[in-house]
Amino acid sequence: DTEVTQTPKHLVMGMTNKKSLKCEQHMGHRAMYWYKQKAKKPPELMFVYSYEKLSINESVPSRFSPECPNSSLLNLHLHALQPEDSALYLCASSQDGVRTSGAGELFFGEGSRLTVL
Amino acid sequence: GDSVTQMEGPVTLSEEAFLTINCTYTATGYPSLFWYVQYPGEGLQLLLKATKADDKGSNKGFEATYRKETTSFHLEKGSVQVSDSAVYFCALSVYYGNNRLAFGKGNQVVVIP
Numbered sequence: 001d002t003e004v005t006q007t008p009k010h011l012v013m014g015m016t017n018k019k020s021l022k023c024e025q026h027m028g029h030r031a032m033y034w035y036k037q038k039a040k041k042p043p044e045l046m047f048v049y050s051y052e053k054l055s056i057n058e059s060v061p062s063r064f065s066p067e068c069p070n071s072s073l074l075n076l077h078l079h080a081l082q083p084e085d086s087a088l089y090l091c092a093s094s095q096d097g098v099r100t101s102g103a104g105e106l107f108f109g110e111g112s113r114l115t116v117l
Numbered sequence: 118g119d120s121v122t123q124m125e126g127p128v129t130l131s132e133e134a135f136l137t138i139n140c141t142y143t144a145t146g147y148p149s150l151f152w153y154v155q156y157p158g159e160g161l162q163l164l165l166k167a168t169k170a171d172d173k174g175s176n177k178g179f180e181a182t183y184r185k186e187t188t189s190f191h192l193e194k195g196s197v198q199v200s201d202s203a204v205y206f207c208a209l210s211v212y213y214g215n216n217r218l219a220f221g222k223g224n225q226v227v228v229i230p
Binding site: 004006040041042043045048056090092105106107108109110111 | 149151153159160161162163166204206210217218220221222223225
């Protein structure tokens with residue numbers, strides 16, 4: 001199983017709503033990532049979890065709250081978002097941080113397309 | 118800091134034409150280099166990779182060689198198909214305790230029948 005599964009695929013929410021994006025992988029990877037991608041742009045890193053601990057927060061606004069309940073799951077909780085937060089949110093995973101032949105290779109999910117009204 | 122530069126603008130070409138997308142990089146360490154592809158409406162897929170100088174990555178008829186002397190990792194395919202229409206991102210990773218990827222801006226490739 002080499003898949004990263006993200007749900008939902010599409011989400012429409014109002015600015016006062018609370019919603020969550022979910023990500024799951026069963027490859028035994030110990031690093032998981034959230035990226036945000038606007039149309040026609042490269043993905044931008046938001047958060048990195050390594051061994052279930054938050055290791056990188058790229059100065060993301062607090063209306064985005066990540067959670068890693070276990071090594072296979074990654075959530076992104078959304079609250080009081082703005083229309084400019086509308087984007088494709090990509091989850092990814094990779095082997096742990098040890099420099100092996102697979103180091104740096106990220107496996108991406110299909111993404112959750114978020115629209116904030 | 119670490120960065121990747123891709124050639125500007127979309128690439129439009131006819132089926133069976135030769136494709137080249139240029140990618141150069143700047144890195145302080147010893148990066149691994151990647152090409153990712155994003156088909157319309159989908160996430161990113163790893164197309165190929167190279168982890169040290171002079172390595173050649175290849176997949177689905179695409180190739181790229183890690184050139185340390187020119188700090189380049191250009192993507193090539195000898196005969197493109199309509200199904201190769203996608204956005205292609207060059208990326209690098211240098212281990213700093215986490216596998217942070219630095220992406221280029223991406224190139225939209227459109228293959229016309």
